[in-house]
Amino acid sequence: MGQRVYINGELVAREEARLSIYDHGFLYGDGVFEGIRVYHRRIFRLQDHITRLYRSARALAINIGMTPEAFHDAVVETARVNEVESGYIRVSVSRGVGLGLDPSHLNSPSTVVISTEQLRLYPQEMYERGLEVITASTRVPPSCCIDPQIKSLGRYINNIQAKMEANRVGAGEALMLNMEGYVAEATGDNLFLVVNRGLITPPSSQGALPGITRATIMECAADLGIPCREAVITLYDCYSADEAFLTGTAAEVIPMVRLDGRDIGSGNPGELTRTLIAAFRERTCTDGPTY
Numbered sequence: 166m167g168q169r170v171y172i173n174g175e176l177v178a179r180e181e182a183r184l185s186i187y188d189h190g191f192l193y194g195d196g197v198f199e200g201i202r203v204y205h206r207r208i209f210r211l212q213d214h215i216t217r218l219y220r221s222a223r224a225l226a227i228n229i230g231m232t233p234e235a236f237h238d239a240v241v242e243t244a245r246v247n248e249v250e251s252g253y254i255r256v257s258v259s260r261g262v263g264l265g266l267d268p269s270h271l272n273s274p275s276t277v278v279i280s281t282e283q284l285r286l287y288p289q290e291m292y293e294r295g296l297e298v299i300t301a302s303t304r305v306p307p308s309c310c311i312d313p314q315i316k317s318l319g320r321y322i323n324n325i326q327a328k329m330e331a332n333r334v335g336a337g338e339a340l341m342l343n344m345e346g347y348v349a350e351a352t353g354d355n356l357f358l359v360v361n362r363g364l365i366t367p368p369s370s371q372g373a374l375p376g377i378t379r380a381t382i383m384e385c386a387a388d389l390g391i392p393c394r395e396a397v398i399t400l401y402d403c404y405s406a407d408e409a410f411l412t413g414t415a416a417e418v419i420p421m422v423r424l425d426g427r428d429i430g431s432g433n434p435g436e437l438t439r440t441l442i443a444a445f446r447e448r449t450c451t452d453g454p455t456y
């Protein structure tokens with residue numbers, strides 16, 4: 166059977182999946198989303214993704230129109246019918262359909278789409294050798310504008326601009342600063358630095374998305390007895406760190422070995438980074454609902 170896409174309660178053939186041209190997600194970026202990984206027929210940290218999705222929707226006063234439990238089951242069912250062994254699930258929810266930005270004029274409930282893909286963000290070689298990163302001039306917006314803790318569709322126009330800055334100079338990723346000039350995160354990943362054999366990572370109050378891979382790494386660090394704390398991070402901290410790596414559902418855990426033309430530590434993936442990548446890999450074998 167061909168691949169299916171879940172749209173508003175129905176699993177339709179991928180080629181027949183259609184959305185209204187007046188969908189608020191398309192017109193205004195008025196929606197929320199999640200990217201989720203499947204490893205060995207297990208949906209990694211699905212519950213955490215559902216919780217974050219519902220928090221994002223609540224913050225934007227979007228009524229998803231189904232319970233988190235029903236949403237959970239819809240994600241599992243979509244992965245099951247598509248026989249996903251390992252892959253990526255994209256979940257998107259928009260406010261609904263209607264021309265004009267006033268939400269009180271919407272004439273439909275929220276739009277819910279769940280699709281499955283194969284996704285590899287970087288070639289294997291980059292996981293082994295590490296990523297070269299730049300600092301983007303595009304900033305993370307302050308929480309009084311689009312709160313970066315909300316995984317909203319609209320906020321990503323900034324991240325796309327920053328990613329294009331990286332692409333222009335052949336870098337694999339871009340770090341984004343907040344309006345105060347402190348490091349928030351990368352365009353699609355959280356940042357960790359290794360300093361004095363401990364980990365530091367920017368808190369969400371500095372503009373970092375509360376990443377689920379980030380939370381997993383924090384748990385791995387606790388299990389391994391590696392100290393880990395949230396800290397306000399400057400570019401100096403990055404340039405002078407012993408090691409650095411990025412975490413995200415799409416990128417997974419990837420060493421960051423150069424920033425703005427400076428080697429980080431030895432310029433190679435470090436020992437603690439490698440240990441944490443191995444610990445993360447182990448967790449992907451056991452976590453999440455299976456089907």
Ligand SMILES: Cc1ncc(COP(=O)(O)O)c(C=O)c1O
Binds near residue numbers: 200324373375378379
């Ligand atoms: C801006 C941004 N930061 C961080 C992350 C990492 O979050 P997670 O590990 O939950 O995928 C993502 C990806 O979802 C992201 O888009």
